Each structure stands twice: as structure tokens, then as C-alpha cells.
Amino acid sequence: MRTTLTRVKEMLALAILAAVAMAASAQAPKIEQVIRAGLPSGQGETVGRTREGTWMPLYVKINAGPRGCKAGEYRLIAEAPDAEETSYRNTLPVPALGANEDYFAITYLRATGAEFQVWLVDPDGREVPKSQTTSRVDGEQLRGDAVLCLAIGGFPPAGLRKSLVPAKNKGGQPELPNGPPNLGQGLGKGRPIVPKDKPPGGPGVPRDPAQPQDADGGEVVDAAEGVDKVANSYAFIGSVQDMPDHWHGYDAVDVIFLVTDSDQFLKDLLNAKVRRQALVEWVRRGGKLVVSVGRKAGDVSELLQNLPLPEGDKGQLIDCDINFNIRRKTLPKLNTWAGYPADAGILRDVDIAKLVPGRGTRVLLTEPAEPAIHPPSLYAACGAGAWSAPLAVGYDPEPRPLIVDSACGLGRVMLVAFDLDARPFTGWPGQEKVWDGLRTEMAPGLNRFGEHHEGGNDFSGMNGSGGKPFELIRQMRNEVETFGDVPTVHFGWVALFIAIYIAIVGPLDYLLLAKVFKRLELTWLTFPAVVLTLSIAAYFGAYALKGDKRRFNKMDVVEIDLGSGQAFGTTWFGVFSPRIENYTLGVEPALPGKAMTPQNTQDGHSAVVTILESQGLNTLRSRSVFDRPYEYAPAAAGLKSVPIPVWSVRSFTGSWRTPLPDEPPILATGTDDKDINTLVDRRGTVSGHIKNNLPVTLRDIYLIYHGKVFHPQESFDLAPGASLPVIAWGLKDHEGQDFEEWQKGPTPLAVTKMPVVQKIPQAGGFQGTINAIPLHMLAKEMLFFPRPRDNSGPSTRDNSVVRHLDQSWRLREVTDPGAANATHYLDEVMLIARTDYVAQDNAQDVNQKSLVRLWVGDLPKANATAPAMTGQTTENTFIRVYIPVRPRD
Numbered sequence: 084m085r086t087t088l089t090r091v092k093e094m095l096a097l098a099i100l101a102a103v104a105m106a107a108s109a110q111a112p113k114i115e116q117v118i119r120a121g122l123p124s125g126q127g128e129t130v131g132r133t134r135e136g137t138w139m140p141l142y143v144k145i146n147a148g149p150r151g152c153k154a155g156e157y158r159l160i161a162e163a164p165d166a167e168e169t170s171y172r173n174t175l176p177v178p179a180l181g182a183n184e185d186y187f188a189i190t191y192l193r194a195t196g197a198e199f200q201v202w203l204v205d206p207d208g209r210e211v212p213k214s215q216t217t218s219r220v221d222g223e224q225l226r227g228d229a230v231l232c233l234a235i236g237g238f239p240p241a242g243l244r245k246s247l248v249p250a251k252n253k254g255g256q257p258e259l260p261n262g263p264p265n266l267g268q269g270l271g272k273g274r275p276i277v278p279k280d281k282p283p284g285g286p287g288v289p290r291d292p293a294q295p296q297d298a299d300g301g302e303v304v305d306a307a308e309g310v311d312k313v314a315n316s317y318a319f320i321g322s323v324q325d326m327p328d329h330w331h332g333y334d335a336v337d338v339i340f341l342v343t344d345s346d347q348f349l350k351d352l353l354n355a356k357v358r359r360q361a362l363v364e365w366v367r368r369g370g371k372l373v374v375s376v377g378r379k380a381g382d383v384s385e386l387l388q389n390l391p392l393p394e395g396d397k398g399q400l401i402d403c404d405i406n407f408n409i410r411r412k413t414l415p416k417l418n419t420w421a422g423y424p425a426d427a428g429i430l431r432d433v434d435i436a437k438l439v440p441g442r443g444t445r446v447l448l449t450e451p452a453e454p455a456i457h458p459p460s461l462y463a464a465c466g467a468g469a470w471s472a473p474l475a476v477g478y479d480p481e482p483r484p485l486i487v488d489s490a491c492g493l494g495r496v497m498l499v500a501f502d503l504d505a506r507p508f509t510g511w512p513g514q515e516k517v518w519d520g521l522r523t524e525m526a527p528g529l530n531r532f533g534e535h536h537e538g539g540n541d542f543s544g545m546n547g548s549g550g551k552p553f554e555l556i557r558q559m560r561n562e563v564e565t566f567g568d569v570p571t572v573h574f575g576w577v578a579l580f581i582a583i584y585i586a587i588v589g590p591l592d593y594l595l596l597a598k599v600f601k602r603l604e605l606t607w608l609t610f611p612a613v614v615l616t617l618s619i620a621a622y623f624g625a626y627a628l629k630g631d632k633r634r635f636n637k638m639d640v641v642e643i644d645l646g647s648g649q650a651f652g653t654t655w656f657g658v659f660s661p662r663i664e665n666y667t668l669g670v671e672p673a674l675p676g677k678a679m680t681p682q683n684t685q686d687g688h689s690a691v692v693t694i695l696e697s698q699g700l701n702t703l704r705s706r707s708v709f710d711r712p713y714e715y716a717p718a719a720a721g722l723k724s725v726p727i728p729v730w731s732v733r734s735f736t737g738s739w740r741t742p743l744p745d746e747p748p749i750l751a752t753g754t755d756d757k758d759i760n761t762l763v764d765r766r767g768t769v770s771g772h773i774k775n776n777l778p779v780t781l782r783d784i785y786l787i788y789h790g791k792v793f794h795p796q797e798s799f800d801l802a803p804g805a806s807l808p809v810i811a812w813g814l815k816d817h818e819g820q821d822f823e824e825w826q827k828g829p830t831p832l833a834v835t836k837m838p839v840v841q842k843i844p845q846a847g848g849f850q851g852t853i854n855a856i857p858l859h860m861l862a863k864e865m866l867f868f869p870r871p872r873d874n875s876g877p878s879t880r881d882n883s884v885v886r887h888l889d890q891s892w893r894l895r896e897v898t899d900p901g902a903a904n905a906t907h908y909l910d911e912v913m914l915i916a917r918t919d920y921v922a923q924d925n926a927q928d929v930n931q932k933s934l935v936r937l938w939v940g941d942l943p944k945a946n947a948t949a950p951a952m953t954g955q956t957t958e959n960t961f962i963r964v965y966i967p968v969r970p971r972d
Contacts, residue, residue, distance in 0.1 A: 111211045112157055112177060112203060115144040115185070117218040120192070120199070122335065124222055125239060125319040132233075132318040133194040134225040134335035136556065136696045136884040138719075140327045143188045143201055147180035154179040156206055161190050162712055163199035166696040167733075169726065170712035173719075177203070189328055191719070193696065194224055194335065225316070225335065227554055227883030230526050233318045233336045235326065235362075237345020238504035246518035247316050323351040323358055329718060330364035331691055337886060338371045338525045342504035349382050359390050363400060367492035368651065368740060369887025371525045377502030380407045380436035401489045401496040402441030408434045409479055412453055414501075416901035417485065420448045421520045423513035430511045435500040438484040443646065443910060443967065447497075447524070448486040449901035453478040482901070490909060490965070492644055492740070493651055493887055497525060524897075527868065527886040554881045555868075558861055560695050563636040563657035564732045566957075580621075588613050633954030634659040635926055639935045640866070640888060641672075641960060645751055645760040646911070646967045648743045650674055653888060654935050655695060657734040660727035665713070668692060669721035669938035670737035671949065674748050675778055689720040690739035690943075721942040739935075749914070750774040751966045761967045762809060762912055769814035769912060769968060774806040779934065781916040781962060786812055788968070789908045790894050791819030801916070814912065822894050826867055862961050866915070867891040890963070914964040921959075926952040934960060 119142045121131020133139040141161055155176040162172045175190040192199060202215035225231055232247065234240050318336070320326055327333060339362070343349055352359060366372045376383045384405035414430045417423075440446055488497040499521070501508060508514055588610060596603050637656040644651070654670050670690050693715075713725040727733050753763040753771045762771035769788060775781055781801040786793045786809070793812045801807060813819070868882045868889040882889060893913065896906045921929050930936050930952045940950040 110148050110150045111205065111214075112145050112148045112152055112180065112186075113211070114159075114201060114203060114214050114216055115146050117201060117216060118142040118144055118187070120218065120220040121194070121222055122233060122318040122332075123320050123325055125244075125317065126222075130222040131220060132222060132225070132231060132335065133220055134229075134231065134883065135194055135227065136554075137194050137334040138191050138331040138693075139194045139220070139335065140332040141190045141192050141199075141201070142325070143190065145177065145180075145186045145188055145203070147182060147184040147186065149182055151180045151182045151184065152177060157211070158204050159188055159190060159201060160204055161192055161199060161201045163192050163195050164197050165193060165195075165694050167694075171694075171715065172712045173715045174717075187324060189332065191327075191329065191332060193693065194220070196220060196224065227881045229316055230337045230522070231316055231318060231335055232338050232340065232522065233320065233333070234340045234342060235320045236340075236342030236504060237321060237348035238342060239319045239321065240340065240342060240504050240509075240518070242503075242509065242514035242518045243340065243522075244317050246515045246522065321348075323348065323355045326355070326358040327361050328357045330361045330368060331719065332361065333365040333370060334884075336365075336370070337527055338373065338522065339365075340503065340521075341372060341374045342502070343375055343379055343383050343386070344377060344502045344505040346379075346382075349379065349386060353386060353389060363390050363491075364740075366400070366494035366496060367649070368738065369493040371495050371497075371527075372491075373497045373499060373521055373525060375499045375501065375503040376405060376436035376438070377500070377505065378408055378434035379502075380405050383436070400491055401444060401487075401498065403444050403487055403489070403498055404439040404441065405498075406437035406439060408436055409483070411435055411450065411479055411483070414450055414485065416448060416450050417517065418513060419900040420486070421513060421516040423516040428512055430501075430507060430513065433501050433507055435483060435485065436498075438487055438498060438500050440484055440487050444487050444489040445897060445907040445909065446484045446487050446899055446902070447897050447907075448484070449899050450483045450485050451901055452480050452482050485901070488897075490646070490893060490911075492647055492649055493642060493890065495525065495892060497521070527882065527889055554883055555861065555865055556695070556884050559638070559655050559865075559885075560657075560734050562861065563638065563655050563695070563734050566634050566636065566657075566659050566732070584617055587617070632661060633926070633952075634923075635937065635952070635954060635956045637933075637935075637937065637956065637958045638862070639933070639958070639960040640862070641674075641934050641962050643743070643747070643749050643962070643964045645743075645747060645749065646965060648747075648760075650741050650743055650748070652737075652739045652935055653885075654737040654739075655734065656736075656937065657695075657732050658727060658939075659730075659732045661730060663726075663729045665724040665726050666733075667721065667723050667938075667940055667942065668725065668735060669716075669942040670739060671936045671938060671943040672739050672741050673934055673936045674741070674744065675776065689718055690737050691719045692716075692721050692735060692737040693719060694722070694725075695734035695736045716942055721938070723942075737935075746776060748777045749964045749966075750776055753969065761969055763969050764910070767815055768810065770810040772806050772808055773801075773914065773966070775801045775803055777934070777962075778803050778932070779918045779960075782919065783917055785825070785915045786814060787822060787894060787913040787915065788814045788819070788911075790822050790896060791817070792822055792825040793819040809912070822867075826863065826869060862917075862959075865889070866961070866963060867894070893965075910968045910970055912966045912968055914962070914966065916962045918960040918962065921957060923955045923957055926954045926956040929956040929958055933958060 119129055119131045121133040121139045124130040124132050131139065143159060143161075145159070155178075157177040159175040159177055160172055161175070162170055164170050171193075173190055173192060175188060177186065177188070180186055190201075196219075198217055198219050200215060200217050203211040205211055232243060234243060333339070362372075374383070374387070387400055387405070390400050411433055412431060414433060414435075415425060417430055418425045435450075483500065485500045486497065488495060490496075503518075508517075592606065592609055592613065593603075596605050596609065635656055635658055637654065640653045642651040643649075650672060652670075652672055658666060658668075660666070669692055672690075711724070711726075714723040715721075716723060722735070725733065747760060751760055751762055751771060751773050752758055753761050758771075762769050762773075764770075780803065784794065784799045784801055784807075793814050795812070799807070865882065865885050865888045868886070868891060890913075893909050893911070896908050899905045899907065918934075930949065936949050937952065938949045939952050943949070
């Protein structure tokens, strides 16, 4: 009886627990839908824009359930396979939510064409029942040699999309494959593209009756124009809540156009600090941003002042005051700058902002003072002799900067003094040419192979890559995954040993047992003994051949911006594992004079560490069926438990930014020792001193100024604590070596490592090769990607996913057609150098002395040292320093 009662009680308890669990599940948050993978495309709510080898935002709608939830009580898990089919996870805590509140979460995954999964877990780490959903990216990923333009604001610029359509396709209007786009919508919240109370383009500017209108009276654009060829080169965010909340959400974007004619959008952006910080951080790390100012100059000025660089940072987005508006009758020099004939129409009656450029801000286009307009009635009444200038009306007596730009860290910011998303500009037939000019000026250098060889049938120069241009990042991956002292076994030897193995376990074993011992039943003993013996011999033979040491290949680019007091870095490294092991990895800048980890400094910023991936090259590796997904740390600050099979290699990359210490690692002094972090231009010659405060010697130093490269006749080294007088190098205008000639030359940044040739298996059995270029040439192409003056012409490589490193734009002069064709350079000297090349040295000693330390086995922590590294390391470090120059007296 007791046994029966006990069983009944146990069953009741289980039933109660199950009921409680079901009730808790019914109360838990749930995933409503995965709205989009990638940036909003303007072609429907679910279609996203992504690029291979980059991060993509993942938009997920979550409902809080009947009781809501506390902050961090539940977590959103996103899981996807990487390029080598190893699964990884990214975790996002769900914030505090009220009952039945909808929350539009943004998490991040690496761009993928495979299916991915998202689900919720409870406080105990258990999956919330019925919360898992599987999805796929809805939209084609960009080619590496394409440019992605992202427009952010309240009105989608139709002229930008038109300018992206190749000339041969501009005659027709192709149909949309998925119906009309849902331009301007936020996450799950439709809204008119332009509210009906939006002024049509400024006081006195009538609405164009030919412009289509929506049901609420707001202007819309013809959504069908140019969509087929623009699909993978245009994205549009019309709601602040769609903007990524971390800078790497913009990883796939090349140029962002921030249009500001929407009152609601400006108001929302001013109240979205995290989104503003993410945008500015992206710019700081090499992004290109164009901001139109226009008739809302006061609001945009406030926005720029509140586009906060992360707390404690020095510097600003751009040094340019905005003193409200003035009406210009015509903008004739805009036609000249854009290459649009004046007789085809001039932009008239437009409100422009009064831009007052500060130090370091260039003027790309000036509109001269307008001539006085004398009203005929006053002229007739007063007579010619009585006419005086004060009676002239309706003109602007001062020249006005119309387009200005400035460097912001590694990025570039441009201000346009009129609205790009409102009339009269949107009704002017020359707008497409202006968009072309803005894109040409701001877009990165490109590989034009796809335009010159459509169809991918020409393999010349492509080294068997199937008609696709080689990526620089692919070359880099090949470099960091090549370990010269780890021998490989030729397949012929492998085939020979396989034949010997088959002979031993087959005919030899049979003949020995049948003819000599005459006891075939012994095969039950001899067969496993032979297999075990040969396996042990192969195992120890491989160890004897490949060794039992970890090996690391690492390359760093360290960039120091003295103007903003910031340092930036990009690291690539490969890890060779002699055994099956899971690796936790991070990177930490270790510039002297200040602890740089983000946890112990308010103004620091965490690194972003990812698997190094490249388009079209997924290396085949052995994998265990028991592999568990590895994880990204919060904000992708590191990687946890990445599996690396025995005698295999995985490659990684990290990106970081940090403020400089009080004593900068490279000290520039102008007129005296108190005139720090700047050089001086006196009558066309730069003077001052540059001191090396780094603990490493700088080798092969080059200085670049006004598009010219300066260096001594022989290689110049700068030891720690040493200083060089700049004037001795003769930094004068129109002297020195032309930059493009220097770029083509073989000598800069030379290192001793020889190039390698590695065979790469291709689909369909085609065997290609990577003809590796010397590392110093690879670094030079990354730092300054070759770009012809007319931005055309084929190239053999592509700089996709490393375009933020291309700073060649800083070295080109710009011409202002409105100021007697005045030419302008950025007022800065750029220093290029490298440190000593380290070849397979003790990993711990090298890591301790490195400017960028690897953390292997743990993630960077406050006031802590990196775990000891065992094994050997190869390391290359390249240095680039941006030194402001005060303009000449």
C-alpha cells in the first residue's frame, strides 16, 4: 500500500512540476519572428544587405509575454555555421520588458548563406519551449568588388539609387521581383516615407505636381527605378530603431549618407545615444560619412554636437561651425563640380547652411558671392546715379563653402550645405550627377575586374580563381596560415604508406597465417595488433615530423592619430595546434604608458575578434562529430572555446581602438618642446621633430606630405627614445617622390620573409594557385589600395573587408572650382614604418614585448596580465602615424 501511495505521490509531483513548467513557459517571452538578416534593403521588410566576410545585424521581434521579464533574466541565442562549417553562438541579454511588450532586438552574426537559428533561454540556461526558429538570409550577398551605399534618414534619396544604375541600364524601369519595396519602415512599424505635415522643400518652394504622393500627402519615389542593378549596392534605414547599436553592424557598408530633412528622424536620433555612438565609432574606424545640412541647419548643428564620441575621447566628428541658413538664388559652381552642363539647368532658390570650416577641414566646393540684384522699379525711381549697394536685395554678398570634408580617426566626414532629400534638389535634373560626384569622391578604391570581364570567363591574371579577383584578405589568410617549419607530407608518400598498410593487413597477414602458422583463426589477434601498431607508429611519426609545439603567425597594423589622441589597430593571426584543443582568444593593445584594456579605463573601447574568413575559399579540415559550438564574448570582444583539430590551423582577426596615453607613443613637436603633437609649415617647408617613445625600433621610415614621399637615400631607423629633425628631410611642396611611383616600387616596408606558393583545390577539380606576394607589398596594398586617378581600370586583387585600412584618399589633392580651382591637401604628415621581423621565436617573450598582445586561454581582464603563451611565434608589425601640420603663416 505504501509503495502504491508513494508512486501516486511521485506521479502527482511530476504532474504538478510539469504543469508549473508549462505555466512558466506560457508566461515566458517568445520570439514572434526573425524580421531581417542584414541591413534594410528598401526592397521589403525581410530583404537584407550583407557582404561575405563581414558582420550583419540580425533583427528579431520578441514579445515579453503576460508577465514581462527582468533585465538579463532571459537571453537571445543566435547560432550559425562559419565558413568552415563549425557552429558558433552569439548571446544577447533581453532587457527589462513590461507585460506583452514588443521588443525589437538586434544581435549580430557573420554574413552567411546557410540557415541560422535563434532561440531564448531562461535564467537556468534552458531553452524556452517553442522559442526556436530557423531562418535564412533573404537577399543576395555583395560581391567583394562592389560598393554598398547606405542612406540613413527620413526620406529615401531616389537620385542616389538612380546614380547606382549602370549607364546601359538607365533606359528602362525593370519590375520588382518581390513587389513594391517597403521603403522607410522601422521594425514592424510602417510609417509614411515623408509625413504629410513635412514642408515640401522650404518656404516658397512649391510641391512638384508631377511628384507621386501617398495617401497621406507625403512625397514618394518611383520604387521600380533601377532596382535590378542597384539591389546589391544600396540600403536604406528610415527609422532610428533600425540603426545598429554596435559599430560592427555597419561592417558591410562603404559609404553612409545621413539625410536630415525629416523633423521626426532628427528628433529620434537626438534621443538615441547608443545608435549615435555606434555610427560615430564606425566612422572613427575607417567609415565614410556624408551629412547633408540644408534648411534645418540649427537642428543638424545640435545633432553634430551631440554625436558623442565615446565618453572621455578627445577630438570631434568634424571641426566646422554651422551658422544657420541663407537662401541662394543659384548654385552655378555645383554644376561645374558635378560635371553637369549649366545650360541644362542650375539649382535655384535653395537654402544652404553657413559652414565655417575650422582647423583640419578642407573646402571642396565654394559658391562665390552672388552679384547684386537691382529691382527694376527702384532703379527707375532712383536713377542710375542714385543707385547704391545697400539698396540691392536678394543676394548673398559672401562666398559660401558648399562641400567640406575632414578626417575623423581613420574615417572621413563630409558636410554638404544643402538638403539631399528635399526640394528643390530632388526636383533638379542634375541631382544624379551630384550623387555620382559624392560617391566617386567618397567611395573606396575598387577592383574593376567584374566590369571588364563580365561572365567570369577570362582567367588571365586570376590564378585559377574561377573568374573572381583575388582578395587581399585571402592573401593575408594564406600568409598567416603558412608555417615554414611545419613540414607537409607529399601525397605520394601517403599513397605508398597506404599501399604498405593494405599489403600488411591483407595478403601478408593471410600468407603468414595460412602458410607458416597454418592457423587462420589467429587473424582475430593479428589484425587488431597490426592496426594498433601501425596507428601508434603513424601517430608518433607525425609528431616527430610536425612536432608538439603550438605555433602562431601574427601581423599587426598599428595606427596612431595624434590629432584626435587615438590609436587603432588591426591584427591577423593564425594558430597551429599540435593536438585537439579548444582555444579562448582575445587581443589587447599594449602601447606604453597606460593600461589599455577597456575594463579599467572609461574611455577605452573593446576589441572585436572574429574568425578570419574570405570569399570563395573554405579550407577543408578534419572535424570531430562531437564539436560543440564556440561562442563570441559580449560585443564580440573575444572568442571562447574555438575547436582546432590536431595538426590543423585556424586564422583570426581583431580590430581595436584606444585613447593614447598622456605621453604619446610617437611625439611630434613643432616650434619647441611645448608645441606638441603637431608640426609646423613655414613658407612651404615642414619643420619640427618626431620622437620615438615606443619600446621598439622603427625601421624603413617614410614621411608623406602633400602627395609626396620623403625618405633618406638609405634606410633610416629610429631607436627607442631617438628623435629625427623633419626639416632635414626637406618636406617641401612639389618635392619628394610622387606617391603613386612610391606605391608601385618594390622597396618600402621590406622584410626578409620570402613569398610562398600554395596550391588551392577548387570546385570541379580545377587546381589553382595563390602566387603569394611579399608581405611588405601585401601590407602596402592594404594601407594604400592602388586606385587610378579616374577610378577605373582592372586590378588583380580586391580589398573587400579591409577597406577601412585604405588611407590613400588622405594623400590626394582636391580642387575647388569655386575658388579659382584652388587645390587642397589635408594638413598632416603621415609616417610609415615597420618594426623588426620576428621569425619563430619564443612565444611568451615575443608576446610580452609586442605592441598588440594575444590572450590565449582567457579574455583580456582589468589589471591582469595575459596568460603565458607556449610555443613559437612569427610576428610582423607595421606602423602608420598621422601628424597634424599647422598651416603656413
